[in-house]
Amino acid sequence: MDKAQQTVTGKLGYRDIKREIFRRIRSNEWGPGTQLPGEVALAEEFGCARATVNRAMQELSDDGIIERRRKGGSHVKLAPVRQVKFEIPLVRVEIESKGAAYAYRLLSRSVDTAPRWLTKRLGLTPDAEVLRLKCLHLSNNTPYQFEDRWINLVTVPRARATDFSGISPNEWLVSQVPYTNAEVRFSATRADSGVAAALGVAEEAPVFLAQRTTWLAGSPVTHVRLHFPQSYEMVANY
Numbered sequence: 001m002d003k004a005q006q007t008v009t010g011k012l013g014y015r016d017i018k019r020e021i022f023r024r025i026r027s028n029e030w031g032p033g034t035q036l037p038g039e040v041a042l043a044e045e046f047g048c049a050r051a052t053v054n055r056a057m058q059e060l061s062d063d064g065i066i067e068r069r070r071k072g073g074s075h076v077k078l079a080p081v082r083q084v085k086f087e088i089p090l091v092r093v094e095i096e097s098k099g100a101a102y103a104y105r106l107l108s109r110s111v112d113t114a115p116r117w118l119t120k121r122l123g124l125t126p127d128a129e130v131l132r133l134k135c136l137h138l139s140n141n142t143p144y145q146f147e148d149r150w151i152n153l154v155t156v157p158r159a160r161a162t163d164f165s166g167i168s169p170n171e172w173l174v175s176q177v178p179y180t181n182a183e184v185r186f187s188a189t190r191a192d193s194g195v196a197a198a199l200g201v202a203e204e205a206p207v208f209l210a211q212r213t214t215w216l217a218g219s220p221v222t223h224v225r226l227h228f229p230q231s232y233e234m235v236a237n238y
Helices: 003-008 012-024 041-047 050-062 091-096 116-122 157-161 170-176 193-199
Strands: 066-069 075-077 100-114 129-139 140-150 183-191 206-216 219-227
Touching: 012 041, 012 050, 012 170, 041 050, 041 075, 050 066, 091 129, 091 140, 091 170, 116 219, 129 170, 129 193, 129 219, 140 170, 140 193, 170 219, 193 206
Parallel strands: none
Antiparallel strands: 066 075, 100 129, 129 140, 140 219, 183 206, 206 219
16 A cells, blocks of 8 residues: 555545545546446445545545446546646645745635636636635745635535635645646736735735636636745746
């Protein structure tokens, strides 16, 4: 059993089991069309109740990742989950890997009708509701990243009832909601009044902007704008 499996084994949380099953699917350990082990076998492997596995499998089915057939077992859908190549980074891990102390603040939370530019970008209906979250991530108590995020409540309805005051949407989405496609754009921009106040920089100061959109089997999950102060340095390892 590999390290990731050992981390999950013995835990009773359906979310941990869901995350591990999706990890195996995304890594192609269980490729498209593969019949998954039965709930009894998985419950034995993870050391939990069968009902816990059932809940994890049901959410994976609701998310469009697996297909459940009565008396036919569960199979990985033939949708191109294996095409996911981009790993969404956790800002907490990024900060802590540098030896700094991480802190998170939820600045605002609201359910709104999606603005016109977002409906066009994500292909939403004009009256689509989205959860908008503005958050600040800090490194050693210094603003590191200002996050302005919209979550599509049609694709991720349970986000509506989630309290993001204790966990960032970045971390929650990575652990709870799979995705099949992602688009990332990088650019330089100038801080408007809201970004300037959050990052503690002058208005109109140059900042680094990363925009990321994810989809699940063609359905938009989230769009986020991540602003960094001018001192930020992006490093990519391959």
